[in-house]
Amino acid sequence: MGRLFWSIAIIVLLVPALVATEFKPWILLEPDNLKVSSRFLGDFFPPATQPEFLLLVAKEAWRTIAIATAGTFLALLLAIPMTLISTRVLSISSLSGRMHPLPFAVRQMIRWILIIIRSVPELIWALVFVRVVGLGPAAGVLAIGLTYAGMLGKVYTEILESGEQHVAGNLMRNGSSRLQTFFYGVLPQNLTELTSYTVYRWECAIRASAVLGFVGAGGLGQQLDNSMRMFNGGEVATILIVFMLLVGLADLLSAWLRKILQ
Amino acid sequence: MMNSQVNPWFRWNCSVCWVTLGLLLLTILSFWTLDLQLERLFSVDSAKRMGRFLGELLSPDLRAIFLHKLWIASLETLAMSAVGTILAAFFGLLLAIPASKSHPNDPAHWRFLCRLVLNGLRSIPELVWAALVLISAGLGPFAGTLALALHTTGVLGRLFSESIENAPQAAAHALRVQGASESQVFLYATLPTIIPQLMSYTLYRWENNIRAAAILGVVGGGGLGQMLAFHMGLFQMQETSSILIAMILLVVFVDTLSYATRRLMSR
Numbered sequence: 001m002g003r004l005f006w007s008i009a010i011i012v013l014l015v016p017a018l019v020a021t022e023f024k025p026w027i028l029l030e031p032d033n034l035k036v037s038s039r040f041l042g043d044f045f046p047p048a049t050q051p052e053f054l055l056l057v058a059k060e061a062w063r064t065i066a067i068a069t070a071g072t073f074l075a076l077l078l079a080i081p082m083t084l085i086s087t088r089v090l091s092i093s094s095l096s097g098r099m100h101p102l103p104f105a106v107r108q109m110i111r112w113i114l115i116i117i118r119s120v121p122e123l124i125w126a127l128v129f130v131r132v133v134g135l136g137p138a139a140g141v142l143a144i145g146l147t148y149a150g151m152l153g154k155v156y157t158e159i160l161e162s163g164e165q166h167v168a169g170n171l172m173r174n175g176s177s178r179l180q181t182f183f184y185g186v187l188p189q190n191l192t193e194l195t196s197y198t199v200y201r202w203e204c205a206i207r208a209s210a211v212l213g214f215v216g217a218g219g220l221g222q223q224l225d226n227s228m229r230m231f232n233g234g235e236v237a238t239i240l241i242v243f244m245l246l247v248g249l250a251d252l253l254s255a256w257l258r259k260i261l262q
Numbered sequence: 263m264m265n266s267q268v269n270p271w272f273r274w275n276c277s278v279c280w281v282t283l284g285l286l287l288l289t290i291l292s293f294w295t296l297d298l299q300l301e302r303l304f305s306v307d308s309a310k311r312m313g314r315f316l317g318e319l320l321s322p323d324l325r326a327i328f329l330h331k332l333w334i335a336s337l338e339t340l341a342m343s344a345v346g347t348i349l350a351a352f353f354g355l356l357l358a359i360p361a362s363k364s365h366p367n368d369p370a371h372w373r374f375l376c377r378l379v380l381n382g383l384r385s386i387p388e389l390v391w392a393a394l395v396l397i398s399a400g401l402g403p404f405a406g407t408l409a410l411a412l413h414t415t416g417v418l419g420r421l422f423s424e425s426i427e428n429a430p431q432a433a434a435h436a437l438r439v440q441g442a443s444e445s446q447v448f449l450y451a452t453l454p455t456i457i458p459q460l461m462s463y464t465l466y467r468w469e470n471n472i473r474a475a476a477i478l479g480v481v482g483g484g485g486l487g488q489m490l491a492f493h494m495g496l497f498q499m500q501e502t503s504s505i506l507i508a509m510i511l512l513v514v515f516v517d518t519l520s521y522a523t524r525r526l527m528s529r
Contacts, residue, residue: 127491132311
């Protein structure tokens with residue numbers, strides 16, 4: 001009985017979903033579409049290997065890495081002060097009972113800002129920034145910086161609050177300032193976890209910055225978009241291969257870095 | 263003895279310091295080579311544009327007709343993510359079975375090839391898939407759904423094959439020594455033991471895919487993203503603002519829902 005109910009429920013839900021997504025797989029097999037797709041896919045082999053094109057792709061690959069790195073750095077610059085303000089570990093008023101209303105309100109506000117800036121995907125931020133600062137890598141750097149500041153800020157706060165808090169409490173009770181407490185009581189025990197998460201985010205940023213080019217924010221994505229518009233299968237194949245290599249490399253590098261930092 | 267207790271960062275004869283130096287160098291090189299035109303970024307003109315932009319964003323379009331369109335687009339985004347995830351779970355499992363070595367004597371002839379396919383599917387992001395699929399499927403939500411399905415098949419297939427390989431062997435072994443065929447062993451022993459894990463992976467990916475589906479439209483894959491790209495292209499900032507708010511609400515809604523479910527399940 002339960003099985004029948006669930007089967008019917010799934011079908012009833014799935015049909016409108018299939019209609020809404022205009023799910024018509026047979027479109028792919030129409031002769032016209034089949035001809036275009038097969039010609040495009042046929043062009044994939046051999047991949048384009050003209051020296052000047054390879055040089056261009058290499059330059060764009062470096063720009064992808066640079067956008068990710070600069071964006072992560074910007075995110076750090078934004079996330080560190082927000083973490084310091086919003087973490088409960090460094091609250092002096094909560095040492096004796098409840099936190100005072102004003103610091104509580106400030107902490108909540110920072111948390112909400114972090115939620116909002118990370119709720120907008122980096123691609124949408126990039127689309128917005130392209131309108132404001134114009135086409136180019138600056139929009140990509142700002143987009144990654146903003147989204148990742150939200151993520152880093154949230155996770156940093158969680159890491160600090162999940163750690164051992166006795167040392168921090170003792171230091172502050174004995175009169176050390178918040179910054180002193182942070183550097184001597186909070187940072188040392190959490191540093192490995194914080195850096196390892198940051199390196200992981202940097203890896204994610206490389207993957208993200210590779211697609212930001214689709215909205216005009218520079219890097220490999222922009223080159224891929226250009227080649228695709230010209231239906232140049234060979235160039236698309238080369239860029240896709242470089243893209244996979246780049247992502248794989250970032251993956252390996254980040255795993256290696258995190259192992260060293262342990 | 264003392265030395266081993268010191269945090270590795272504060273030891274000077276270590277590779278960590280060199281890594282830090284390398285990362286700093288990479289950061290400096292990045293800023294140096296990028297030509298960010300910072301003077302243009304921090305100019306009065308840019309600040310004015312930013313201010314005007316933010317001002318326009320604060321006055322969302324709340325007409326009933328537009329809100330209705332927004333609702334339809336949000337549902338389309340949800341439908342894209344659901345259909346894409348279901349397709350991916352199906353094809354992911356289909357590829358995961360040959361991609362895993364389910365018992366020590368399993369020859370697993372197709373393991374290497376299937377893993378290669380899964381890795382390929384996984385390493386290309388949804389957005390790039392969407393742009394590729396557009397060529398054969400045309401503009402609209404169908405292309406977005408296919409793109410989500412392709413990328414997620416790679417992700418889920420890999421996770422599924424790991425679950426199959428790590429599944430407890432007792433029941434499967436018992437059936438196998440009784441002479442059951444491989445498909446019977448999989449259907450009656452392996453699958454029932456791992457199905458809760460497969461479900462939780464699929465639900466987790468669905469959560470990710472809702473967010474991804476919202477942006478796929480930017481390259482023409484339907485849903486909220488396509489609406490955003492359209493109105494932003496026409497500089498209709500009020501509509502743009504409403505769409506951005508709808509996106510944020512969708513993401514926050516999904517996050518809260520999944521947080522609440524996990525809280526409920528872990529209790």
